[in-house]
Amino acid sequence: xxxxxxxxxxxxxxxxxxxxxxxxxxxxxxxxxxxxxxxxxxxxxxxxxxxxxxxxxxxxxxxxxxxxxxxxxxxxxxxxxxxxxxxxxxxxxxxxxxxxxxxxxxxxxxxxxxxxxxxxxxxxxxxxxxxxxx
Amino acid sequence: xxxxxxxxxxxxxxxxxxxxxxxxxxxxxxxxxxxxxxxxxxxxxxxxxxxxxxxxxxxxxxxxxxxxxxxxxxxxxxxxxxxxxxxxxxxxxxxxxxxxxxxxxxxxxxxxxxxxxxxxxxxxxxxxxxxxxxxxxxxxxxxxxxxxxxxxxxxxxxxxxxxxxxxxxxxxxxxxxxxxxxxxxxxxxxxxxxxxxxxxxxxxxxxxxxxxxxxxxxxxxxxxxxxxxxxxx
Numbered sequence: 001x002x003x004x005x006x007x008x009x010x011x012x013x014x015x016x017x018x019x020x021x022x023x024x025x026x027x028x029x030x031x032x033x034x035x036x037x038x039x040x041x042x043x044x045x046x047x048x049x050x051x052x053x054x055x056x057x058x059x060x061x062x063x064x065x066x067x068x069x070x071x072x073x074x075x076x077x078x079x080x081x082x083x084x085x086x087x088x089x090x091x092x093x094x095x096x097x098x099x100x101x102x103x104x105x106x107x108x109x110x111x112x113x114x115x116x117x118x119x120x121x122x123x124x125x126x127x128x129x130x131x132x133x134x
Numbered sequence: 135x136x137x138x139x140x141x142x143x144x145x146x147x148x149x150x151x152x153x154x155x156x157x158x159x160x161x162x163x164x165x166x167x168x169x170x171x172x173x174x175x176x177x178x179x180x181x182x183x184x185x186x187x188x189x190x191x192x193x194x195x196x197x198x199x200x201x202x203x204x205x206x207x208x209x210x211x212x213x214x215x216x217x218x219x220x221x222x223x224x225x226x227x228x229x230x231x232x233x234x235x236x237x238x239x240x241x242x243x244x245x246x247x248x249x250x251x252x253x254x255x256x257x258x259x260x261x262x263x264x265x266x267x268x269x270x271x272x273x274x275x276x277x278x279x280x281x282x283x284x285x286x287x288x289x290x291x292x293x294x295x296x297x298x299x300x301x302x303x304x305x306x307x308x309x310x311x312x313x314x315x316x317x318x319x320x321x322x323x324x325x326x327x328x329x330x331x332x333x334x335x336x337x338x339x340x341x342x343x344x345x346x347x348x349x350x351x352x353x354x355x356x357x358x359x360x361x362x363x364x365x366x367x
Contacts, residue, residue, distance in 0.1 A: 103278065
């Protein structure tokens with residue numbers, strides 16, 4: 001299987017280890033075989049090992065090492081935030097975060113909702129079962 | 135000069151590093167204006183006469199010297215105060231009781247008593263927990279709050295919950311066995327009324343929030359996959 005996501009200038013990656021865990025960053029330059037110069041609107045531009053990054057499908061159009069203003073403008077133009085949050089990977093992460101931050105009362109309300117939903121599904125199922133057997 | 139009116143004096147010599155000031159002694163002499171005070175006073179720093187020391191009352195030599203030195207007990211300045219309340223526990227917080235008869239029950243916190251224990255109520259109608267004292271260590275504080283403004287908890291203190299002391303009866307042999315059967319703990323009516331008044335205001339506030347009543351009626355338990363150290367309460 002050929003690779004589909006390449007390390008290139010403008011590749012958006014997710015940080016999977018360290019202080020900036022969970023952030024989306026843009027690869028802005030490649031330093032050597034193992035490290036990239038990486039930048040994001042809310043962090044100081046710095047180096048990161050590729051092992052700390054997971055590449056995403058999103059790529060933006062920038063030149064090598066743009067300044068912060070240009071980078072932010074390019075991110076806006078490519079609409080990275082919305083693309084990420086509507087992708088299935090991005091949505092999963094949002095749901096994970098939401099689940100982790102649930103309070104005790106929220107968990108209780110979700111339990112009630114699940115039971116209700118299951119009850120409705122079961123009713124429909126039994127209706128369908130009745131139709132087919134008769 | 136009224137010393138109480140003065141503001142606390144700020145140093146005129148800022149620290150470069152701790153222990154090292156910015157200005158030298160001679161500079162500070164000039165800054166403080168000691169030269170001006172001296173000039174005003176005609177060349178010498180003004181001083182007042184020493185107050186004559188009040189004559190100490192003549193001490194008689196003691197009649198008795200103990201043979202060995204008596205040790206003085208160490209000074210104890212400890213003040214007894216109620217346990218420090220966790221910041222997450224405020225009046226109206228829903229708490230989860232972790233031990234005892236009511237373990238797992240979700241309960242409303244009313245106030246902290248002077249002994250440090252927490253005064254808590256079910257409310258009784260919702261989950262069967264009466265007005266009760268609970269130790270802060272056996273409790274998880276959730277972030278759910280109930281509006282407690284309509285409740286008056288002034289009259290409850292540790293004495294209210296203390297065991298009732300009965301006068302000792304003289305035990306005759308024949309009476310002994312009968313007396314034991316008579317003593318059954320009946321809850322006095324005024325305690326039941328207290329419970330009702332406290333709960334009335336609380337239940338009104340609870341029913342205003344959807345699902346809160348059934349939440350307080352249900353017990354908490356760990357299910358599969360729940361990691362207590364990762365749960366947010």
